[in-house]
Amino acid sequence: MAGSVDQYDAALLGILQNEGNISNFLQVMFGFLFRRTDFYLIMKGENDKLGFPQGMADKLVLQVRKLNSNQSITETVKTEDPSQQASSSKTSSDINEVEIETLPGTSESNAPQNVGGSRTIPADSAVTSDIPSREPHPEQQQVYQANAESYNGAVRENFAWSQSITDIDVRVNVHKCITKGKQCIVSIDKKHIKVGYKDSDNDTVILLDDNLTWEIQKEESIWSLVPGEHIHINLEKKEERWWESLVVSEPKINVRKIDCSRPMTDLDQEAQSKIGEMMFNEQQKRLGLPQSHEQKTYDMMKQAWDAEGSPFKGQPFDASKLSVNSGGVVSINE
Incomplete structure (x- = not known):
């Protein structure tokens, strides 16, 4: 993998910060595997091309956890064979040989005939x-x-x-x-x-x-x-x-x-948007500026600041008088 294995830290840290704890973080990770991969599918027969044999997914998780807990391994991300990622079909190499068919315009009949041996x-x-x-x-x-x-x-x-x-x-x-x-x-x-x-x-x-x-x-x-x-x-x-x-x-x-890294352009639009948002939030946090979800809340508060019935009606907007907790609850500072 090109570059350091910590190149994904910003994105992963953004997820962890949004979720608040390791348990929720793992739920997000495994939820992604459930929605976007065949990780949770169980192969029921030799002809199945998707999923894992019974118990294999659990063993894989334990194996990766064990590898990452071994401090003598300097780049633990690389210990998992990248050839087992993505669709994870286990039977492709066992597919029977089929009769060779040529692409249009490339068949033996279109090629010059072998006259001289x-x-x-x-x-x-x-x-x-x-x-x-x-x-x-x-x-x-x-x-x-x-x-x-x-x-x-x-x-x-x-x-x-x-x-x-x-x-x-x-x-x-x-x-x-x-x-x-x-x-x-x-x-x-x-x-x-x-x-x-x-x-x-x-x-x-x-x-x-x-x-x-x-x-x-x-x-x-x-x-x-x-x-x-x-x-x-x-x-x-x-x-x-x-x-x-x-x-x-x-x-x-x-x-x-x-180099097993993948450019963001290979991801779908939703994933690109989410990663972009997490990277933006991480940058904003380092600069001491509001993150995207906080900015949305402050924008809403600013609209309500001078609304009818607001205790601040007629006053200039002052974000220091308001605070927003991790659950999105707004409170007025004394």
Whole structure:
């Protein structure tokens, strides 16, 4: 996660201050999980794609609490695997392989036919029958993070990929002689990707042909050619989750080492408004100025100050003569 783990303190502190105690604060947090996620749903069968197995959600809460109580962990927020956030489908990796279907305009029938034979270039020299479960050098992820083409992803022999919580960008390198889209071979299915081209000898060169780690929205996927450089492919994830690899045969990255923060623009309008209000309140409190809910109350008091029947009618408004408690009750100062 980019930056310090306390980057959310202002927003969370605003919630805590509004609620007044830890119990109410936790009710807000778990209420959000109830309304906006499948945290409280219980999987009743193997075909269920939403929810958790019986008792798993409770275990997750206890596990996170235990991790955060261990003072030897310096960044406890990162101990929870970000790949388990969002929709939390547990069965996507078990979905049966389906017959590959190509995007409109990218089918094998539309590509030049293989007349001069074919050869296949492996997608990654590191891909062998004994694939390491993680990158052999953990510090390599820092190098990936410094490159926009592999941000939150990785660089492989023939391609590089980067990701946000919602989509993936893939750049597959091509020979400089590839200058037209009709020379490219791109086939994208919801769980499979195949990329290659026809070279100057009309040979088929396959650069990437593998199963995707998770499912994508096939209809939303697009690709384009940067002549003589690479084929750029954008894949929209079916679920909001962080991928440990683009394809199943490549080494996995450590998603705890990537930037798992999300911009506010990814949130819905209600959430953005609430976070903005909490950040404003925190700033106002530091400056000794009224917070948003206090300002609304003072605005109402100012309107009633000179109203008929008010003991202050005809006098200039003086907020120091009034006070508002945490429950919103207004009282007159003696």
